[in-house]
Amino acid sequence: MKLGDNAGWKLDRHIPVALVVTIALQTGAALTWSGAAAERLTALELRSGRTDEVVERTARLEEQSQAMRASLARIEEKLDRAVARR
Template sequence: MPIALIVAILIQTAGALTWAGAASERINHLERQVISDDDMGERTARLEVQVAYMRAALTRIEDKLDRVIAKE
């Protein structure tokens, strides 16, 4: 086999290994991002519940103020 062919095969193999390593790193990054997005959904749900409780509390406060004003 000519040396040039062996060198070309080695270069192609190195390129393929480099590409596979980069693809693996991108996949790992995307997996971490998906896990982070799952956490974001849970946090958003908790915030929605907290906002609902705050709205209910605000409604009660407004009702009390309306009753106080009506008595005056």
């Protein structure tokens, strides 16, 4: 085959219009589906970011509650010693 002999793809006139329309509709549906999937993924990423914040805040609250428990235990010990001295 020579390079000058219209090498490449040709569109044959025997291809039915219904086939072209079907392929166009399928392509449109695939693009719509992928756009919707991208939106869902973006929403999940945002939710995941918020979840990370909640996890971090929960960890901080747990640390603070442990510190409060330790402080409360020290206060109770001091009160018990003060009551025992009387």
